[in-house]
Amino acid sequence: MRHIIKPLFRHRMMPLLVVLQVALACAIACNALFLLQQKLVPIVTPDGVGHPARLIVASRIVPRGAPWSTSRLYETEQALHAIPGVTSVSVAASLPMEDNVRVGGQVFGQGAGTKANAAVYIGDHLVDTLGLQLVAGRDFSAAEQATRYKNIGVSNSGPTIITQALARRLFPDGHVLGRVIRIGDIPDAGRRTVVGVVAHLMRNVMSQDDRSDIDYSMMFPGIPGHWAMPSFGVRVTHAAMAPAVLKAVKTTIQQALGSDIVVGIEPNYQRYAELRDAMLARPRAAVWLLSGVSLIVLLVTVVGVMGLTGYWVQQRMRQIGIRRALGAQRSHILHDVQLENLLVVGTGILLGMALAYAVNLWLMHHYELSRLPWTYLPYGALLMLLLGQLAVLSPALRAARVPPVVATRSV
Amino acid sequence: MWHYNLELAVRGLRRFPRSTMLVLLTVALGLAACMTTLTLLHMLSADPLPGRSQNLYLAWVDTVLAKPMDSHSAAMELNHVTFDTGYHRIKLADAQALLAAHRAVRQTVVADMEADEISGDGRHAERQQLILATTSDFIPMFGVTLRYGRDWTPAEDANRTPVAVIDTDLATKLFGTPDAVGRDVRLKHTLFRVVGVIQPYAPQPSFYALDHGAYSSDGGENLYAPYTAALDAGLVPDDSDACDASYKASATQAANDPQHCATLGLWVQLDTPRQVAGYRAYLQGYVQQQTALAGFGKPPRSQLTGVADWLKQKNVVPDRVRLNVWLAGSFLLLCMVNVAGLLSARFLRRSGEVGIRRALGAPRRAVFQQHVLEAGLVCLVGGVLAWPLTLLGLWILRQQGDAFSGLARLDPAMFGALFGLALLVGVLVGLLPAWRVAVVEPGLQVKSE
DSSP states (O other): HHHHHHHHHHHOOHHHHHHHHHHHHHHHHHHHHHHHHHHHHHHOOOOOSSSSGGEEEOOOBBBBSSOHHHHHHHHHHHHHHHHHEEEEEEESSSOOOOOOOOOOEEETTTTTTEEEEEEEEEEESHHHHHHHEEEEEEEHHHHHHBBBBBSSSTTTEEEEEEEEHHHHOOTTTTTOOEEEEESSTTTOOOOOEEEEESOOOOOOOTTTOOOOOGOEEEESSBBBBBBBSEEEEEEEEEGGGGHHHHHHHHHHHHHHHHHHEEEETTEEEEHHHHHHHHHHHHHHHHHHHHHHHHHHHHHHHHHHHHHHHHHHHHHHHHHHHHHHHHHHHHHHHHHHHHHHHHHHHHHHHHHHHHHHHHHHHHHHHOOOOOOOTTTHHHHHHHHHHHHHHHHHHHHHHHHHHHOOOGSSSOO | OOHHHHHHHHHHHHHHHHHHHHHHHHHHHHHHHHHHHHHHHHTTSSSTTTGGGGGEEEEEOOOSSSSOOTTSSSHHHHHHOOOOOOOOOOOOHHHHHHHHTTOOOOOEEEEEEEEEEEESSSSOOOEEEEEEEEEETTTHHHHHEEEEEEEOHHHHHHOOOEEEEEEEHHHHHHHSSSTTTEEEEETTTTTEEEEEOOOOOSSSSTTTTGGOOSOOOTOOOOEEEHHHHHHHOOOOOOOOOBOOTTTTGGGOOOOTTTTTTTOEEEEOOOSSSSHHHHHHHHHHHHHOOOOOGTTTTOOOEEEEEEHHHHHTTTOOOOHHHHHHHHHHHHHHHHHHHHHHHHHHHHHHTTHHHHHHHHHOOOOOOHHHHHHHHHHHHHHHHHHHHHHHHHHHHHHHHHHOOTTTGGGOOOOOOHHHHHHHHHHHHHHHHEEEEEEHHOOOOHHHHHOOO
16 A cells, blocks of 8 residues: 555645546536536426327416406306317416416415425316326315406415325325415415325426425416416317317407407417427526536546546556566556555545535525535545546556566666 | 747647647637636626716615515415516606606606507508607617617607607618608507617617516617607506505506506616715605605615616526536636646656756756746647637527527627637646746756666
8 A cells, every 4th residue: 555655645746636636527517417407307307297289378368457357267268168179278377387477485284384385376177277197185176166266366265286295295194185285374374175186286487496396386276366467278189189279279369358468468379398398498408508518527537537647657667667577466556556546536536525515505605506415425426436447447557568577678 | 049949839739649639629628618608798797888887877766655565475475476576666756756856967767668660651560569668868868879860859758749769770670761750650549750760779788678688689679759658659668566555456447557556767867976875865855755655664765776786686697607607617727727737747758858958058947938838839729729619609508598698799809818818728727837847857857868
């Protein structure tokens, strides 16, 4: 061991540069991969919507003047339902992947002492229209769907259907059906009894940092009252019918509400699959960018370590030759170089981990990023060690090939 | 001596072509990443109106007759609508009172409105265009260049005369000629007489109308009209900060009625710190006199915000842009360490040579100089290589679909900065290896040979 450590201290510059390089690469890669993982969350999380090609979304429908009355919206819904090929229609305050308007806030699990920030989707027939998968309990009854709210419905009491993730968060003991959720912490807050649980339903907030709460959503039945920007969801029987139905939806809504739609804001009619693609375009671009950066960082590091070790080995050709002449085997030399690399890179990694954490703290402070999970550190360390060994392989093999005869001649 | 050292440096570069390529590529990648992100940041954080913006202030008084909106109350959060309010807009009556008081050097109200713009003969129409409702002071105050005709007069403001100033693009579209003075544009049912034509005007970021996005690649408003006439024509401001509590119940007409909703932005020009202090006091005095506010539980609030502060307050430069600069900057640092290592290895390989040079009487300074020169040269060539890479990076940025990404272009200043940075990186990177090789003991080296 001494013959490995001692030369490192005698010629400090080379190992120091490797340490510095590895530390920097560690800090950058850890944080870049962390950012990458956060951008991946909305892309890889299931949104819960079944058959996205069969769902049509009409949004950004803004009335001129007062919001449309519930009965007017209900009539429009009926007209949409009459279009051939339509199986289900919802009028909702907001829909997934549609970020013009969103409703959400703190909700409390009554009796469980838990709380969560959750999205609230208010609308009728949402389970059918969105094609959600009910895993427990029941869908809202016809009577519940017919609810008409005076206000938008957030402070009203009634039934609710929540996602599995939210259920687990609010009621950790597993008993969910029949439990009560309090909406907000004001005294006259609405209280909602859980009647059903769906597998997934993504909230329509993309910038959510926390991985878990992207699936914290709840649904209230009935058409939101006095709501200035209703959205319509229309489900069709076959994806092939979607383009034709999309056109029909456009004309139907134009006929039913067009006379009162504000001038200047064009309603948006899209298939849900396209809406989703558009919404995920930015995180997807960021994922490409960050993975590219991470890859180049690692590549540059490998090349750097390789170059430095190559020189470092070449410089000691004569010593290696002497050791070989004195009876050291090729594998000894190989392992020595590898062990040396392990030591140097290891030091770099330790330093890099501390740096990664410091950088993360700094980013948290300035950019409202969440904390780097510690699990990143061992994975990062392992990756860097492997890369270090990969980088040292060719110089080490070259060192091992040094014939003992080198010792007898001058370089 | 310089010439000789330069020659040696060039010779040195050609000695190990493979490692030279590696160094070049590393430098180019680091520089390109850094320049791409810096260029975007530079574009986004530029002063929207150089020479003028430091004298412009957004004035705000909170006179909305409603309970203060408490963002912590559950009701608010649950009704959370993503339209970002809080643009510090005021109601019509306050705007009129503050304009009439003339306490600033210049003052103007601004409000974005949307409408179809139809040529007077009804032949050409531009649908759903952004219009700026403002006053006659806007054009001199915001440094708008008039091409033809004139600005409208304060008298025309006061008389609610339907006049308009349009930009050359709109003039060409509607009338086939940029000189459209004397023509008419119909907005809703009112004919607005064009009195002036301006160069297309779209400061980036568009600090006085942030609610339509801070940056736009395709320009902003293309028609400017007196706000009085615009309101008469039935145009409605696009957004409001808040409305009087009593207003909601009687909502039958427009959603953002400026009588009852805070929909107008008031910008004032103040040239000296004394004027700023004076206006600030005046605003606070104004809001304290609003007796109608009693009973709504609101403290009398007013604010006077400069352009730079306003942009900072509204977080106009997205965080992710700054974050990317940090990411790229640290990547450049990594590249520099890498290059320093590669150069050290390359320089020290030539220790023998240096030893002989030193033994023959070359001073340390010359050896040092030669190697720093070589490092600088490598990085400069890397900078040349980084140029197309930066353009590629900016092209990738433009594909990302953000509203501002269309602005990501390399201007001459940033082009110069690229080479400045390359040279700086080169010298910094070269210092350590050059020092290391300069301290080589001539005797020892020659002997070990």
